Amino acid sequence: MTLTPRFETPYERSGVLVPGMPVLEPGVERYPVPGGGSRAVAVEAGDEIAVLDPQGLQQGELVIFAPDGRSDAGMLGASGAGRPEGVIAALSGGTPSGARVARALDTAGFDLGRADAVRIFDEGSRPGDMARFHAACDGLVILAAPGGPMRPDAQDAPTGLILYVRRASLRNAKGGLKPPDPLADPIHDFNIQPGEARSYEVKKGQYIQILDVQGRECSDFQAFSLRALDKGIERDIDPTTTRTLMGALYPQPGIFSKYWSVDQEPLVEIVQDTCGRHDTFGLACTARYYEDLGYPGHVNCSDNINADLAQYGIRPRAGWPAINFFFNTMLDETNAIGMDDPWSRPGDFVLLRALTDLVCVSTACPCDVDPANGWNPTDIQLRSYGADQSFSRSIGYRKTAEADVEDTKETGFHGCFARHTRNFVEYNGYWLASDMTNHGALAEYWACREKAAVMDLSPLRKYEVTGPDAEALVQLCVTRDMKKLSVGQVVYTAMCYEHGGMIDDGTVFRLGQDNFRWIGGNDLSGLWLRQQAEERGLNAWVRDSTDQLHNIAVQGPLSREILSAITWTPPTQPTIDELGWFRFTIARIGDYDGIPLVISRTGYSGELGYEVFCHPRDAAAVFDAVWEEGAPKGMLPLGLEALDMLRIESGLIFAGAEFCDRTDPFEAGIGFAVPLKTQSDDFIGRAALETRKAQPQRKLVGLEIESGIVPSGGDCVRLGRAQIGEITSAMRSPILGKTIALARLDLPHTEIGTAVEVGQLDGQQKRLKASIVRFPHFDPTKERVKGNYG
Secondary structure, three states: OOOOOOOOEEEEEOOEEEEEEEEOOOOEEEEEEOOOOEEEEEEOOOOEEEEEEOOOOOOEEEEEEOOOOOOOHHHHOOOOOOOOHHHHHHHOOOOHHHHHHHHHHHHHOOOHHHOOOEEEOOOOOOOOEEEEEEOOOOEEEEEEOOOOOOOOOOOOOOOOEEEEEEOOOOOOOOOOOOOOOOOOOEEEEEEEOOOEEEEEEEOOOOEEEEEEOOOOOOEEEEEEEHHHHHOOOOOEEOHHHHHHHHOOOOOOOOOOOEEEEOOOOEEEEEEEEOOOOOEOOOEOOOHHHHHHOOOOOOOOHHHHHHHHHHHHOOOOOOOOEOEEEOOEEEEOOOOOEEEEOOOOOOOOEEEEEEOOOEEEEEEEOOOOOOHHHOOOOOOEEEEEEOOOOOOOOEEOEOOOOOOOOEOOEEOOOHHHHHOOOOOEEEEOOEEEEOOOOOOOHHHHHHHHHHOOEEEEOOOOEEEEEEOOOHHHHHHHHEOOOHHHOOOOEEEEEEEEOOOOOEEEEEEEEEEEOOEEEEEEOOHHHHHHHHHHHHHOOOOOEEEEOHHHOEEEEEEOOOHHHHHHHHEEOOOOOOOOOOOOOOEEEEEEEOOOOOOEEEEEOOOOOOOOEEEEEEOHHHHHHHHHHHHHHHHHHOOEEOOHHHHHHHHHHOOOOOEOOOEOOOOOOOOOOOHHHOOOOOOOOOOOOHHHHHHHHHOOOEEEEEEEEOOOOOOOOOOEEEEOOEEEEEEEEEEEEOOOOEEEEEEEEEHHHOOOOOEEEEEEOOOOOEEEEEEEEOOOOOOOOOOOOOOOOO
């Protein structure tokens, strides 16, 4: 059987689809290779090897080494191209994947300088193109996806490849998955089968990795202070103390990351979590649980924990309080605890660090009578690593349910903002500052309103859309007219599904006749563009450039003055002083030889402002140049809390608050981005939007709230006992001296001046008096954005 580009399918049984559990044919293994990175995989004679280019236009380079160190492209049935420059460049680029491959080569004693490379996709490729090879001997295969840094004004972003290996001998005949490679050289490395418990000792500073090998499997975890045990005292993780001190159902990587004992001693902290959905409410499964369901004698985790901890003299308990990693529990409106299948995918894990010497115990839950383990208990892998290892904090991010998990990344500007704060939160797969130590959100807000502020907006998703049909593709997928968009111009627009619900809002940059850049809030918008190009056979490519373009926003009345002083623009480009609203320029820091930039006159603050795009490797130098000029003028760094205040006052919408895939642009308050009268071409969702505009049901409005209480997003808005809408965002406005909100209401009750009430508690027992007002609440004519500060 031959590998095909579309052989991964979602798990499906009896009408139940599980996209998060992709199924590969028996014997097939999958290895993602990041753009600019590499991957090494051991192969055996007869194995089939395939390389897939998901996004198109990404070259690949393949090398094979025999066990004796020889390298010959003929071992893959291919013609050689000599020295593997792409692999060598990928390994020297400082990426984690390159470091792993370099270690593998050093261990085996293989010399890349004498290797024979196979070049893949040299003539260009379409999304989904695949190259196939067969291994003639045992060996080590290395695949690189070479590519250098992308200039801000270029569109040649290196993108990922996927390496597939079909084994000639099916070593996993039952279809089970092997545990992924360890994160480092492990101290402990053992597999726990369902219905087993395993205890182990961990020293202070060492790391514990609990890994769900097959996916949808729970693992109870408990840890005891070894010092306390030596004194005959049992001090283990107390879920209630942990919830109270951390202010969350369970800790997450970041500031609030520790698990505590009843004595309020921290025992472990969570460093990485690729799943993000666990349980700290229920006990580990008990004999009584199964007995009450009619299954007396069923193996259970509590009895297993008792048996294994007996060697430490720990007293048995009928039910063990535990951190049940991957167990998916929830509270409903009646305070009942429910459960469903776990969210964990194959290979998901949590990584913890011991804060004192510990005795730990882990299980693989045997429950097969409810959804706790997806009705199919499987194995857990337990590993520990030395205290000399270093692992960055990470909350796993996936672009879609079926996508590969990615570590939380630091933007190119992270170190610059870290000089001003430790308070970083995860945002769309990146660490962003929440506020600044010694300043705080209010001071940052006023700096932006009165002087200038600089903020990190690098997590915005960037996609390069190129090719002869690029204009046709973007025209099809967004609501604005791309035929009217000039080179050097930016336009704000919406992207919708066929039913009119929004995928995203964002901006389109036109870099050339057939060159566009989409910048939005989430990856779904870029993936939607690529999907439409493929399904409609358009001659256009959509490539992810998010990791090649990081950006800060310089906002506030002094932003033009600051950027004008530090940038140079060629004669063919507008200067900062000349740059019009929703235009961009190609610039450099300092002079002709300075760091290349793209600067757009756009922002998310309601003030005059600019966004500055550069490659991440140049980010620190760009920030320093801005800071050196801006700090003496009163500029402050600005975090997410202050940004939210600025955007609510200015009536700027946010995904998950003002819109979702059930909200059309008119209901989201951006009907101006859907010019149905002047946009004559068809676009996805047009027919539905024409119907929705003719028959509107809901409208986004502004509210002024009489009290100083700030409602939460989702709080109901009522007229008498009837609910007529909900709050989308709210704040106490510093500049207006009022509590204000944005709300989506049923159309008959949206007249300015209408008195309404915001319901809290159950919506009936507590009401906040409010009235509908014009929005944006602040600077509704956009004079400040235009630079008019009269």
